[in-house]
Amino acid sequence: MKAIGFKQSLPITDTNSFITFETDKPKAKGHDLLVKIAAISVNPVDYKVRQNAAIDTVLEIPKIIGWDAVGTVEEVGSKTSKFKVGDQVYYAGDITRNGSNAEYQLVDERIVGSKPQNLTIAEAAAIPLTGLTAWETLFDRIRIDPVIDQGKTVLILGGAGGVGSICIQLARKVGNLTVIATASRPESAQWCTKLGANHVVDYRNLKKELEKLGHAQVDYILDFVDLKEYWELAADIIKPQGHIVSITGSSEPLNLNLLKNKSVTFSYEFMYTRSMYTTDDIDKQHRILNKIGRLLDTGKLKTTLKTTLSGFTVDNLKKAHQLQESGKTIGKTVIVF
Secondary structure (H helix, E strand, C coil): EEEECCCCCCCCCCCCCCEEECCCCCCCCEEEEEEEEEEECCCHHHHHHHHHHHCCCCCCCCCCCCEEEEEEEEEECCCCCCCCCCCCCEEECCCCCCCEEEEEEEEEEHHEEEECCCCCCCHHHCCCHHHHHHHHHHHHHHEEECCCCCEEEEEEEECCCHHHHHHHHHHHHHCCCEEEEEEEEEHHHHHHHHHCCCCEEEEHHHHHHHHHHHCCCCCEEEEEECHHHHHHHHHHHHEEEEEEEECCCCCCCCCHHHHCCCCCCCEECCHHHHHHHHCCCCCHHHHHHHCCCCHHHCCCCCCCEEEEEECCCHHHHHHHHHHHHHHCCCEEEECCC
């Protein structure tokens, strides 16, 4: 089968930052599905792994990355029960295994959902990783109750990005929250408003803009940008007994004492935890993807697809990575095979 990978961590503009190669098509065993891939999308995790996986070495076998795929089940393992050959599926995969930048991929069926029927393959490919991250942030980490927590305020740092784009919708339409999203450009602010944000504020003057809105403090803060940069401000503007969730981490230790007097809860969200550790509830991602799929099929949620590239080529993969590395992407970038 054809695959695209890399042997060294090189700048995306380098000729060998991605290379095309042939490798054996894998066989499905156990809980695995063998999926013939039809479309993929690119996330920040893709370029971060590419930049750091082989800095001081040259890999003997090219590394295949890529998370988010839509495709058709071609073969099933002996322990599978959720899907059959011919089913269309979508998923975000497992960071510890070969990725979706290939014609075929093995993936554990317990982290796979049925492709939303009313979406194109490109529209569906935009959803899994960001959808799972946003859902787990709201309903597994904070444990939002749409009735009890109705109207509470959530500040989404990075509203126009991939995770922010789906989280705005889930927070407003499923969580019943008042959504405040950050954006820095007119086009990204317009995107956030279109997706349902009640308010959009400029992150460069965040505290004053929140005060103008009458929300000097907020119940929840979701960091999809840079935890270290926002940490002290977040501790200042979070309400007593509020909750902060981050997907970004910090290169330096954080001063958790800033949260003590307010009894604020802090959580990390890492979408790969369930697959990485084969947790007891690993199949919850299967159920979440199916829930999100139903919301998409009924029109309650919209796809976050913004850019579509046609053809599984090195050039298109480089273009998608360059877009992500720019830090100015709106929504999701998808490559259709």
